[in-house]
Each structure stands twice: as C-alpha cells, then as structure tokens.
Amino acid sequence: MSKELLKMGSIAYQNFLESLKITRPIIQAPMAGVTSPKMVAEVCNNGALGSLPVSHINLKSSSGIAELRNLINEVKSYTRGTSLCRNVNLNFFCQEAIxxxxxxxxxxxxxxxxxxxxxxxxxxxxxxxxxSISFKEYEDGKAFQDLLAFFKDEYKPKVVSFHFGHPTKRSIRALQDLGIQVYVTATCEEEYQLLLELQVDGVICQGYEAGGHRGNFLQLSERFDEKLSTACLVKRIMRLPKTEHKKVPFIIPAGGLNTPTDVKYMLEIGASAVQIGTAFLGTTECKVSKxxxxxxxxxxxxxxxxxxxxxxxxxxxxxxxxxxxxxxxxxxxxxxxxxxxxxxxxxxxxxxxxxxxxxMLAGQNYSSIETNLSIAELLTYLSESVECK
Structure with a gap:
C-alpha cells in the first residue's frame, strides 16, 4: 500500500501514540525469563513501550514491594532521561489460583x-x-492496596497488563483512576467481548502462531481452542459491531510479526499498535540461553x-x-x-x-528474525514503513 493509504488508516495508531506519549506503535512483549531491565530500558529509550514481567514477584510477601521497586529502579538506571522512565508496561499473570x-x-x-x-x-x-502467585490473589487484600499506594506515591507505569485472565472490574477501575492503562490478552472473539464489557484500555490479540504461553482464559482445553491466527483474530474483532455506550479498546495484534511488512499490514487494517516478542530474541541485549x-x-x-x-x-x-x-x-x-x-x-x-x-519459547516465524541487531536497530527496522510521530 502507498503511504497515502497508510495515512488514511493511521488514526488508530496515532491515537495510541498520543495516548501513551511514545513515538513507535510497538510494544515489546513481556517475555519472562529472557527480558532484562536493560532490554526494557532500551525499548523505552527508542520510542516504543517496554514490558517488564513481574509475575515472579510475590506481592503478598513482606519484601514484595521492595523487589518490585528494585527491579523498576534498575530499569530507570538504564533509561535516558526521566521523561522516558514511565514508558513501561508491568505484566502480571492472572490465572485462576489453585x-x-x-x-x-x-x-x-x-x-x-x-x-x-x-x-x-x-x-x-x-x-x-x-x-506462582496469581494477581487474582492480591485483589481483595493488603497486597493490592500496597501496590496501588506504590503506583500513586513512587512509580506509575503507563500500562499494567495481564495474561491468562483478567482482574475484577473494580481492580481495573482502581488502576485506571490512577491514570494507568489496563491491557489484557485475548485469543478469541468471546474473550474480547468480555474484556469490552470490563472496559479495558487495550486488548492484546494473541494469534496461535505466537511464541510463549498462550493467554486464553475462557476455553482452557486445547481441544476447543479454535487456534485463530493473528490476522484472522484481528479481522474478526474489527468486524464486530461497535456500540456507542462502550469504550473501544486499542486493538494490539501479537504473534508472527517479525518484519516491517507485518507491522505495516496490521496498522493498515486498523490495529492501534503491535506487540512483538520473538524478534527481540535475536537482539544483542536479550539474555537468551546459550x-x-x-x-x-x-x-x-x-x-x-x-x-x-x-x-x-x-x-x-x-x-x-x-x-x-x-x-x-x-x-x-x-x-x-x-x-x-x-x-x-x-x-x-x-x-x-x-x-x-x-x-525454548519462540514463535512459529523464529527462523526469519533478524539477528545481531541492537534494540535500537531492530525498532528502526520494524517501523521503517510507519509514519511515526
């Protein structure tokens, strides 16, 4: 498509950029185990939204908030300038607790x-x-109140996201009242519709080709999982009827997106941004296994x-x-x-x-990623066909 057509379809992602005050419509996926604070900071430094996985921290423990503080301070120590320090998505797991x-x-x-x-x-x-402790176990107790106080008094990320499920509407609203956007992963139309009712700010539309853990939470049996590709899932969601009384969340595809063409296509069909994980595995800052x-x-x-x-x-x-x-x-x-x-x-x-x-977690297209690039070079490459702010 021409740049003119891209411009016509750019309203969604320009709104996303304006909303978060960032310059690239790209979210680095929160890949627990390989994501380092330095990696997140470099994403922030180069205009995208960095994601910091924090599900390994037990906020019910006496040291939970201190661990979270130390991790965030490490990200901040690598970030160039205070204006970029909040360009972070803190990612929690939200599975049913057994x-x-x-x-x-x-x-x-x-x-x-x-x-x-x-x-x-x-x-x-x-x-x-x-x-592993689920975020659901925090919501009705002191741990969640301590987290809200930390966000209010010490550090307020621009986004808090959830995988394997969603918090209660009350918890979502409490985060939003602090000026924090709430994103949740969905893998099918039914999950998206539920998140629409909850009035989340963004939906990570995870296709079946995505690397890492699948974020489905309604149909947990793989037997009944339709296994929608990223493109199919996004197109289905885009066709759902819009209702005036509900806030339409940012639509953020995830899965199999490793090239500038992938990014451009998703933005052209109306996505607000893209979430990319596997492509970051080949960067010089990513701490993958030998x-x-x-x-x-x-x-x-x-x-x-x-x-x-x-x-x-x-x-x-x-x-x-x-x-x-x-x-x-x-x-x-x-x-x-x-x-x-x-x-x-x-x-x-x-x-x-x-x-x-x-x-070794990776998406279906892992063999096609560019390797030996810095995060700055990767983000420049991925957004080369996008008119960034």
Whole structure:
C-alpha cells in the first residue's frame, strides 16, 4: 500500500501514540525469563513501550514491594532521561489460583519426568511447596492496596497488563483512576467481548502462531481452542459491531510479526499498535540461553515449533527438541499439578539438568528474525514503513 493509504488508516495508531506519549506503535512483549531491565530500558529509550514481567514477584510477601521497586529502579538506571522512565508496561499473570495439589498429581509428575529425562527425582526435594502467585490473589487484600499506594506515591507505569485472565472490574477501575492503562490478552472473539464489557484500555490479540504461553482464559482445553491466527483474530474483532455506550479498546495484534511488512499490514487494517516478542530474541541485549543463541545464529535448517502444555501446565509454543518430543509422546493424560506448582518444579529440575531439559519459547516465524541487531536497530527496522510521530 502507498503511504497515502497508510495515512488514511493511521488514526488508530496515532491515537495510541498520543495516548501513551511514545513515538513507535510497538510494544515489546513481556517475555519472562529472557527480558532484562536493560532490554526494557532500551525499548523505552527508542520510542516504543517496554514490558517488564513481574509475575515472579510475590506481592503478598513482606519484601514484595521492595523487589518490585528494585527491579523498576534498575530499569530507570538504564533509561535516558526521566521523561522516558514511565514508558513501561508491568505484566502480571492472572490465572485462576489453585491452592493445593494431590499426592497422586505429585507422583504422576515425578514419574513422567523420570521416564522422559532418565533422571532419578528425589521425592523429598520436589515437595511442590512453591507456586506462582496469581494477581487474582492480591485483589481483595493488603497486597493490592500496597501496590496501588506504590503506583500513586513512587512509580506509575503507563500500562499494567495481564495474561491468562483478567482482574475484577473494580481492580481495573482502581488502576485506571490512577491514570494507568489496563491491557489484557485475548485469543478469541468471546474473550474480547468480555474484556469490552470490563472496559479495558487495550486488548492484546494473541494469534496461535505466537511464541510463549498462550493467554486464553475462557476455553482452557486445547481441544476447543479454535487456534485463530493473528490476522484472522484481528479481522474478526474489527468486524464486530461497535456500540456507542462502550469504550473501544486499542486493538494490539501479537504473534508472527517479525518484519516491517507485518507491522505495516496490521496498522493498515486498523490495529492501534503491535506487540512483538520473538524478534527481540535475536537482539544483542536479550539474555537468551546459550542453546537458544546458537539456534538463532547458526543458520542451519531450523527445528519446527510445537505447542505443549506438559512442561508448565499451560499451552506454550516452543522450539521442538528431543526432550519435548519425548515428553509429548510419553504423556498419557495422567493427572498433573496445576500451572502454579508445575512450572516452578520444572524450572527447579531444569536448573539441576540444563542440558537435558531444553524449553525454548519462540514463535512459529523464529527462523526469519533478524539477528545481531541492537534494540535500537531492530525498532528502526520494524517501523521503517510507519509514519511515526
């Protein structure tokens, strides 16, 4: 399309830019495990919205706010100028909280991983006491009030986002009343419609080709997941009837967007911005594992990706490996622990045997990304066909 046509379709993303006071309609995806404070700061420094994953912090603990403060201060230490320090999206997980697991689930997990990895698992060591805390567990207590006070008195991000689900309408409004925009991931029209009712400010429209964990929260069974591509999901949402009494959120596609052409196309069909994750894996500031770095830079015929839920308890797209293929074929529908416990136990085991348990999250188009670029160079490349402010 010509620049004239792009200009005609630019209202949505120009509104997005004006709303956040940034210059590029790009959000760096909050990729837990590989995103560093320096990486987030470099995104902010170069006109886009940096995303900082904070779901690993337990805000119910006495040190929770201090941990959050230290992480944000590290981002600020790399940011050039105070005017850019707030160009951050803090990302929380918002899954349904499962507070306990059975002894059978624990034994099933240990037995499965012993078969797959040929590792003897000490049942006394893997007692499943630690789990990931969902944002839902904060909402009705002191932890949420402390977080609101921190945002009000110390640091106010421009966006707070949620994956695996959404907070209550009351919590969303409390954040919005502080001047913080609230974004939530959706993977189908039904999820989008629910978020529309909740009056969120932005919807991350995650296509099935996206790397990392799938953010669906209505249809949790993969059997009933329509597996919509990013383009199909966005087009369906764009065709939904608009209602005057509801605020229309920013539509932000995510999944398979690695080139300037991808970005330009999504903005032309009416998206407000794009969220990009996998393309950042090849940047010089991204802290990927040694194995993933080799895969991204060696130039050999790439492995395919696969969607698998038996690593963390939730569906995630990762680069195929002998370990993942073996896990996928060995699993026989045994009852396993919930995500909160299961993923923590896997990471604990992987820390002991990193060479045996490769779990490298990436989108379907990972082999096409540009590598050895700085974040500044990547953002310039991705937005080369976009008229930025």
């Amino acid at each position: 507070l306990d697991i059975s002894s059978a689930q624990k034994e099933n997990w240990c037995s499965l991983y012993e078969k797959v990895s040929n590792i003897a698992i000490d049942r006394k060591e893997f007692v499943f006491e630690e789990r 194995k993933l770095h080799e895969i991204l830079h060696e130039g050999k015929r790439p492995e395919p990706t696969l969607m698998i839920s038996t690593v963390s308890g939730k569906s995630a797209r990762a680069i195929s490996s002998p370990f993942l293929r073996n896990l996928h074929s060995t699993y026989a529908n045994e009852d396993l622990p919930d995500y909160g416990y299961m993923y923590n136990s896997f990471k604990k085991l992987r820390n002991l045997y990193p060479d045996k348990l490769n779990f």
